[in-house]
């Protein structure tokens with residue numbers, strides 16, 4: 001392989017990568033009926049989700065730790081009252097954080113929102 | 124596993140002939156410091172990993188003091204920090220000799236090390252006090268990203284100033300190190316795009332970008348680690364052709380293409396654009412070529428193995444080759460969408476992650492550390508102890524890997540789709556035997572890797588002390 005060939009290949013790959021990256025950032029994930037924007041309460045829930053590091057045990061869309069269940073479609077399968085109760089009380093394997101009612105509502109809203117985007121996986 | 128041990132190793136001490144370039148370009152002290160602190164991170168990281176695996180079996184175990192939401196980030200951050208320190212340390216030590224020029228700035232490299240260690244301690248403390256950023260894999264509070272980014276810029280400057288001239292005439296490992304260093308910065312910055320509102324308030328986009336960044340970030344450290352493996356093979360075999368051959372560069376570009384475009388196989392289950400997934404699928408399947416190449420080279424590997432088996436770093440590289448084969452086969456399998464649909468989010472993913480970070484990255488980086496200790500610093504290690512550590516590590520890792528696959532298969536068989544495992548308790552009960560095997564073999568693995576790495580620690584610390592005096 002000649003020296004210039006290597007640079008040409010590298011350049012070609014980088015240009016493709018830039019175009020590809022720009023479209024990944026903007027296409028296919030646009031806001032729509034099935035992918036609405038998070039409202040303020042759900043954003044607050046997401047911030048709490050991060051603050052309590054829920055993802056160390058739970059996954060959303062397969063991203064997260066593995067000792068607890070994936071929560072992407074928990075709300076549509078079990079309802080938000082159930083989710084909120086668990087978030088407030090914890091379980092044998094899940095810590096009792098001492099989360100407030102208001103916080104639990106926000107996290108549940110966030111989980112509902114995630115659930116609403118998982119259109120392919122409704123039973 | 125593969126080869127009978129030749130009689131050359133029966134002596135109690137293993138020592139290698141000195142190598143010339145090492146004399147002319149002594150390894151950077153900062154590089155040695157990185158490898159040393161890297162091994163310390165590995166040891167602590169494994170302790171937290173073991174604790175996490177025990178908490179699978181006994182949920183109440185230390186649940187107040189170090190609950191799983193602390194053990195996991197402590198484990199993952201520390202072991203990933205080992206990989207970065209091992210890679211950075213190897214680059215600082217070997218890049219100068221490779222290009223026959225001294226390191227651009229040893230002082231800058233030490234500043235990098237100090238920043239890295241101080242930031243690392245800060246991150247551990249913040250986990251201890253329950254301060255999280257809560258993003259998967261990068262679970263520390265976001266402002267730690269500032270010193271991490273800054274310190275990484277230092278290695279970029281140092282590396283490219285050291286190799287200085289155009290990359291084109293250099294062997295593949297110089298390319299790989301450079302690619303890995305740059306790719307890490309890019310993917311790391313990308314992983315913080317969620318700070319922008321248009322990402323934060325659109326979860327599908329957020330998760331897509333997070334997978335893109337994380338997937339490629341793994342590729343970035345692989346470039347640094349595989350570059351190190353190429354360098355070591357060249358030094359051990361004395362054959363300079365391989366790392367300059369057309370075929371090797373072909374595989375370098377194939378690897379880079381995968382780094383840039385294959386992450387989409389993590390997002391098959393995310394409702395994002397289908398074409399990204401198709402691109403990812405096609406690109407992922409090109410890894411079959413890499414797999415084929417390994418099988419093709421097997422015979423040569425066996426001949427090399429007979430020739431170099433007495434060389435301690437070589438044996439670690441040989442084992443990593445077997446692990447590359449096993450993990451690549453697994454990765455290709457789970458990149459097939461129909462398979463991925465059931466395996467995603469199960470412990471098969473964990474087997475994939477730890478199989479690669481331990482079997483491939485850790486073994487190569489330990490080979491690098493042994494090369495530094497034995498070949499360059501001319502220190503000896505007890506071969507009996509090494510053998511015990513070597514076999515204990517590889518055998519327990521195999522059991523560890525299989526037990527994670529076992530737990531993953533149990534879950535895959537129960538799932539109607541990737542997000543529904545009901546009842547969860549039942550799944551945990553059915554997997555209990557696999558989790559037991561996971562935890563026990565994890566304990567053996569911890570012992571095996573400690574036997575391999577603690578002697579290195581002693582050698583490096585003495586060396587650092589001697590040089591400071």
Ligand code: HEM
Pocket residue numbers: 056064065066067169170172173174175176195198199202203205206472473476477480481485561562565566568569
């Ligand atoms: C001493 C043996 C080890 C034990 C017992 C252990 C245990 C664990 C546990 C319990 C988890 C969390 C799984 C979950 O999310 O539920 C984990 C994750 C992980 N470990 Fe280890 N580990 C060990 C060694 C290592 C080493 C040496 C490395 C790399 C150098 C490593 C890399 C990782 C990575 C990257 C993850 C994240 C996996 C993922 O999210 O897919 N582990 N480990």
